[in-house]
Amino acid sequence: MEDKKDMKEEGATLQRDKETYAISPHIPGGIILDPNVLRKIADVAEKYHAKALKLTSGQRIAIIGLQQQDLDNAWHDLDMPRGRGGMCMRGVRICPATHFCKRAQQDAVTLGLELDKRYHGLRLPAKFKLAVSGCMNSCTEPALRDLGIMGTPKGYTIYIGGTAGIKPKIADVLLQNVQPEDVPPIVEKIVNYYKENARNYERIGAMIKRIGFDKVKQDIVG
Ligand code: SF4
Numbered sequence: 180m181e182d183k184k185d186m187k188e189e190g191a192t193l194q195r196d197k198e199t200y201a202i203s204p205h206i207p208g209g210i211i212l213d214p215n216v217l218r219k220i221a222d223v224a225e226k227y228h229a230k231a232l233k234l235t236s237g238q239r240i241a242i243i244g245l246q247q248q249d250l251d252n253a254w255h256d257l258d259m260p261r262g263r264g265g266m267c268m269r270g271v272r273i274c275p276a277t278h279f280c281k282r283a284q285q286d287a288v289t290l291g292l293e294l295d296k297r298y299h300g301l302r303l304p305a306k307f308k309l310a311v312s313g314c315m316n317s318c319t320e321p322a323l324r325d326l327g328i329m330g331t332p333k334g335y336t337i338y339i340g341g342t343a344g345i346k347p348k349i350a351d352v353l354l355q356n357v358q359p360e361d362v363p364p365i366v367e368k369i370v371n372y373y374k375e376n377a378r379n380y381e382r383i384g385a386m387i388k389r390i391g392f393d394k395v396k397q398d399i400v401g
Contacts, residue, residue: 183247190261191250194243199230200250201243204259207295208273208288209238216259223256237262237308238272263300266380268307268370271295272320276313276330283313285330290359294366301370304377308342309366322350325383326369334358339369339395340384348384351392354400368399 185193191200206216220240224232230244239262245253254261262270273291276283291311298309310319311328320343321327327338327350334356341350357365369383372395377386387395 186247186250187265189250190254190263191245191247192264196244199244200247201233201241202245202250202253203235203237203239203241203262204257205262205270205299206239206259207270207299208292209240209270210273211275211278211288219257219259223253226256227253237270239270264306266305267303268298268301268309270299272308272310272324274312274318276311280313282316283330284315284332285313285335285359287311287313287319287328287330290328290335290362293363297363298366298370303370303374305380305382307370307373307383323347324350326366328362328366331356335362337362337365337369340387340392342382342384350384351387351396353396365400372399 183193183197191202194201206212220242224242227245227249229242233241233243235241271291271294273287274280276285276287278288294309308324309326310321310324312319312321313330315329315331317329321329322338323341323343327341329336336352337354337357338350339353342348354365373383373386377383
């Protein structure tokens with residue numbers, strides 16, 4: 180029997196059983212959902228006999244345990260964009276912020292959705308995780324992301340170079356008290372700088388370590 184592999188172009192990941200696949204539709208701002216989206220995902224899961232639905236750390240809903248021959252039809256029925264993986268900007272993580280959370284100090288939802296629309300799936304030297312939180316409780320863990328944007332009473336704090344995983348690292352603070360309208364242009368500078376200066380497979384934190392934070396900061400914000 181032929182060995183099965185991930186089918187990245189089809190947006191499908193081979194599972195531990197080496198037989199079935201998981202797919203994850205892209206749900207911008209995946210923590211706030213229209214019930215119809217949940218119904219559609221549930222319908223597809225049932226129709227194609229998925230083994231489970233999984234809420235992922237990237238705020239997606241993965242449909243797990245699909246047969247290879249059902250993948251095209253499942254995507255057709257979903258009629259939703261595919262969540263992007265690999266060497267690219269992942270879906271932007273957000274928290275409910277001023278839309279629903281009583282502790283929020285900034286509107287992380289509007290900002291996060293804007294950034295997701297602009298960058299989700301953008302090819303980059305390595306995977307790139309971006310998170311926005313509405314206050315310093317940091318429910319989306321911005322200090323552990325490649326680029327983190329944390330709401331405060333005075334605006335946003337912008338972190339770069341954080342990561343979890345095998346070698347966890349708290350990000351460096353690039354800027355503080357950034358006003359909401361000034362965040363997108365700074366994100367654009369950070370992403371462009373990373374694209375131009377990182378080596379293949381080099382996360383932004385590793386790039387900062389190689390170049391030096393002070394120089395990176397100087398180059399990005401002067
Ligand atoms: S980070 Fe703050 S605003 Fe966002 S969900 Fe957590 S407590 Fe609420």
